[in-house]
Amino acid sequence: MVNIMELHERVETIDTKADLVAFIEALRHDLQANPGEWENPNLDRYLSALASWIEDSDGYYRNRNRSPPSTPSWKSVAEMLLAGKIYE
Secondary structure (H helix, E strand, O other), X not given: OOOHHHHHHHHOOOOOHXXXXXXXXXXXXXXXXXXXXXXXXXXHHHHHHHHHHHHHHHHHHHHOOOOOOOOOXXXXXXXXXXXXXXXX
């Protein structure tokens, strides 16, 4: 079972396309194993939350003393996908 902390920790290790693919599989597994822990457990809600988070993401990066990426990296894509799980 993958918990949210493990997913957050895993995001920090993403450098390659293969890392992102493995992370997406871990997200899918987490949804199957723990749907009650997902704020947005269906595609409609997930995509809506994902779009909202991306729109507001500059604040996420500033709160972590990081500059918002001008070009997404594999890691920042994973951060976006993970945010779709919990963003309201």
